[in-house]
Amino acid sequence: xxxxxxxxxxxxxxxxxxxxxxxxxxxxxxxxxxxxxxxxxxxxxxxxxxxxxxxxxxxxxxxxxxxxxxxxxxxxxxxxxxxxxxxxxxxxxxxxxxxxxxxxxxxxxxxxxxxxxxxxxxxxxxxxxxxxxxxxxxxxxxxxxxxxxxxxxxxxxxxxxxxxxxxxxxxxxxxxxxxxxxxxxxxxxxxxxxxxxxxxxxxxxxxxxxxxxxxxxxxxxxxxxxxxxxxxxxxxxxxxxxxxxxxxxxxxxxxxxxxxxxxxxxxxxxxxxxxxxxxxxxxxxxxxxxxxxxxxxxxxxxxxxxxxxxxxxxxxxxxxxxxxxxxxxxxxxxxxxxxxxxxx
Amino acid sequence: xxxxxxxxxxxxxxxxxxxxxxxxxxxxxxxxxxxxxxxxxxxxxxxxxxxxxxxxxxxxxxxxxxxxxxxxxxxxxxxxxxxxxxxxxxxxxxxxxxxxxx
Amino acid sequence: xxxxxxxxxxxxxxxxxxxxxxxxxxxxxxxxxxxxxxxxxxxxxxxxxxxxxxxxxxxxxxxxxxxxxxxxxxxxxxxxxxxxxxxxxxxxxxxxxxxxxxxxxxxxxxxxxxxxxxxxxxxxxxxxxxxxxxxxxxxxxxxxxxxxxxxxxxxxxxxxxxxxxxxxx
Numbered sequence: 001x002x003x004x005x006x007x008x009x010x011x012x013x014x015x016x017x018x019x020x021x022x023x024x025x026x027x028x029x030x031x032x033x034x035x036x037x038x039x040x041x042x043x044x045x046x047x048x049x050x051x052x053x054x055x056x057x058x059x060x061x062x063x064x065x066x067x068x069x070x071x072x073x074x075x076x077x078x079x080x081x082x083x084x085x086x087x088x089x090x091x092x093x094x095x096x097x098x099x100x101x102x103x104x105x106x107x108x109x110x111x112x113x114x115x116x117x118x119x120x121x122x123x124x125x126x127x128x129x130x131x132x133x134x135x136x137x138x139x140x141x142x143x144x145x146x147x148x149x150x151x152x153x154x155x156x157x158x159x160x161x162x163x164x165x166x167x168x169x170x171x172x173x174x175x176x177x178x179x180x181x182x183x184x185x186x187x188x189x190x191x192x193x194x195x196x197x198x199x200x201x202x203x204x205x206x207x208x209x210x211x212x213x214x215x216x217x218x219x220x221x222x223x224x225x226x227x228x229x230x231x232x233x234x235x236x237x238x239x240x241x242x243x244x245x246x247x248x249x250x251x252x253x254x255x256x257x258x259x260x261x262x263x264x265x266x267x268x269x270x271x272x273x274x275x276x277x278x279x280x281x282x283x284x285x286x287x288x289x290x291x292x293x294x295x296x297x298x299x300x301x302x303x304x305x306x307x308x309x310x311x312x313x314x315x316x317x318x319x320x321x322x323x324x325x326x327x328x329x330x331x332x333x334x335x336x337x338x339x340x341x342x343x344x
Numbered sequence: 345x346x347x348x349x350x351x352x353x354x355x356x357x358x359x360x361x362x363x364x365x366x367x368x369x370x371x372x373x374x375x376x377x378x379x380x381x382x383x384x385x386x387x388x389x390x391x392x393x394x395x396x397x398x399x400x401x402x403x404x405x406x407x408x409x410x411x412x413x414x415x416x417x418x419x420x421x422x423x424x425x426x427x428x429x430x431x432x433x434x435x436x437x438x439x440x441x442x443x444x445x446x
Numbered sequence: 447x448x449x450x451x452x453x454x455x456x457x458x459x460x461x462x463x464x465x466x467x468x469x470x471x472x473x474x475x476x477x478x479x480x481x482x483x484x485x486x487x488x489x490x491x492x493x494x495x496x497x498x499x500x501x502x503x504x505x506x507x508x509x510x511x512x513x514x515x516x517x518x519x520x521x522x523x524x525x526x527x528x529x530x531x532x533x534x535x536x537x538x539x540x541x542x543x544x545x546x547x548x549x550x551x552x553x554x555x556x557x558x559x560x561x562x563x564x565x566x567x568x569x570x571x572x573x574x575x576x577x578x579x580x581x582x583x584x585x586x587x588x589x590x591x592x593x594x595x596x597x598x599x600x601x602x603x604x605x606x607x608x609x610x611x612x613x614x615x
Contacts (some may be wrong), residue, residue: 092477095477095478095481125500126500126501126573126574126575127500127501127504127575130501130504130505130508131504133504133508134504134505134507134508134512135507137507137508137511137512137513138484138488138507138511138512140512140516141481141484141511141512141515141516141519144516144519145481148477148519148523156523160520160523163516163520167512167513167516170512187575345453346452346453346456346496347563348563349558349559349561349563350456350460351493351497352554352558353554353555353558354460354463354464354493356551356554356555356558357464357551358463358464358467358486358490359550359554360547360548360550360551360554361464361467361468361470361471361547362467362471363543363546363547363550364471364543364544364547365470365471367539367540367542367543367546367547368471368536368537368539368540368543368544369471369534369535369536369537369540370534370535370536370537371476371533371534371535372525373476373480373518373521373522373525374471374476374479374534376518376521377470377471377479377480377483377518378470378471380483380510380514380518381467381470381471381483381486384486384487384490384510387490387502387506388490388493388494391494391497391499391502392497395497395498395499395567395568395570396563396566396567396568399567399568399569399570399571400568400571401577401581402570402571402574402577402578402581403581405499405501405502405574405578406578406581406582406586408499408502409502409505409578410589410593412505412506412509412510413593413596413597414593414596415510415514416509416510416513416514416597416600417596417597417599417600417601418600419514419517419518420517420600420601420604421600421603421604421607423517423518423520423521423604423608424603424604424605424606424607424608425607426521426525427521427524427525427607427608428607428608430524430525430527431610438537439537439538
């Protein structure tokens with residue numbers, strides 16, 4: 001295994017704790033690290049999104065609070081914290097209160113299988129990529145909870161559209177990842193990163209990368225697929241009755257989801273943390289931000305797609321294309337094995 | 345020490361709860377939920393037996409996967425039937441669906 | 447430590463699963479029942495992880511919690527009638543059903559108590575995903591293909607059944 005073991009675990013070993021305390025402390029350190037990573041990234045991304053969208057629309061964006069507007073996120077956070085927390089009277093109380101938490105927990109759990117650097121992975125599961133897909137599919141339940149609890153026609157409609165979109169686009173997402181898994185022969189994320197030592201998978205599987213990119217955009221309700229929560233369409237869809245911190249939790253989890261699918265794209269297609277000279281975690285962050293900027297570029301370039309066009313795109317274009325990709329990948333692997341026997 | 349009997353007792357309890365749900369509820373969708381509980385209990389049984397008796401082969405897991413596939417197909421078709429029933433007669437009450445002729 | 451923590455986690459997961467299942471069956475609000483069903487599925491996935499069948503646990507969460515539960519919640523929301531707080535009542539046989547279920551449970555527990563299971567948990571093959579895949583494409587390839595056809599038939603059938611007829615309302 002490239003990297004030689006878990007960095008945090010080996011560091012803890014030097015302190016001579018009993019092994020159960022080692023595992024517990026490793027877990028806690030990774031949890032705190034992942035939460036800090038999410039919060040710092042989200043705070044920066046809120047600002048980055050506004051600046052990127054501004055420059056693309058030939059205006060300046062936030063530039064008053066702090067040097068070049070860098071403290072804008074702090075101002076936004078303070079504003080949100082100061083808002084009144086309203087729980088409307090006719091909502092389904094427990095479901096209403098649990099929904100934001102239920103949507104935030106999977107967003108954090110996704111980071112458990114992302115390799116942040118050489119030896120820096122919270123849980124190197126045997127089923128790494130499948131775990132990621134399974135946990136991200138539970139987000140749909142939380143969105144349904146949020147839309148239902150608000151006791152509001154528009155919220156329910158928005159939630160049902162969101163779930164229809166997310167459930168439909170999971171299929172090409174899984175199939176595009178399947179192409180990469182076929183090349184590697186393992187579901188472990190560390191194996192996938194190690195298999196890209198020579199050539200990144202974006203060159204072996206360009207179509208899969210494209211399908212993954214489109215499907216990931218739809219999965220995180222972003223970009224041209226944000227009909228669900230577009231203010232002009234359905235007044236924030238399933239999140240319409242939420243205020244202050246609960247609203248903040250929804251948008252926190254949306255940006256956390258964006259960062260996690262970008263991290264997955266980096267791991268699967270862009271070679272993970274590998275790269276010359278610089279430390280591995282720095283390469284990871286550079287590639288991560290390239291992916292995030294790509295997502296933002298697409299969001300602010302294309303107009304919003306209507307719900308029936310969205311579903312048609314999925315079922316009539318992306319799904320057959322991803323099946324063809326799997327077919328071609330399988331045939332290609334067999335041809336490669338046949339042409340160079342004993343080398344696989 | 346968690347023995348095979350613990351897992352089997354858990355599966356048995358889950359099965360019995362699902363059975364009660366399937367038998368005693370009026371809403372057709374609630375009956376479907378009871379059936380799902382029973383299928384989950386059966387899956388736990390299969391995997392536990394495989395683990396404790398014959399872990400060399402993963403036959404139990406394969407069987408459980410087939411059960412999951414069939415359960416998913418069954419829920420889809422069952423819900424389609426219930427929705428159709430609701431649309432025609434505006435009732436999902438199993439006690440009211442007693443027409444022998446449509 | 448291994449043994450102690452597994453025992454504690456088993457009891458915790460068992461309590462969670464059975465508690466959520468009882469909530470599914472007893473609650474009068476059907477939407478709440480559906481949400482507790484999701485919790486049951488996640489509890490069962492935890493039991494699979496305790497039995498060291500991780501691939502099955504991931505598939506359980508992916509298909510049951512992320513698919514079947516969503517289907518059931520959609521079904522609940524599309525077939526609502528009357529006040530939601532009494533949308534999941536018991537029918538007229540619930541007492542008899544309770545007696546039958548209790549009797550079955552007692553029977554099962556007695557059978558368990560009298561069976562001498564001389565069984566110790568052995569190790570699974572190192573790579574369960576590979577072993578399952580080899581089983582699917584080896585001895586069980588025919589049921590695998592039949593399951594694919596079954597799913598196709600299920601999808602087409604469900605769409606046909608739930609489709610709205612044009613001009614008939």
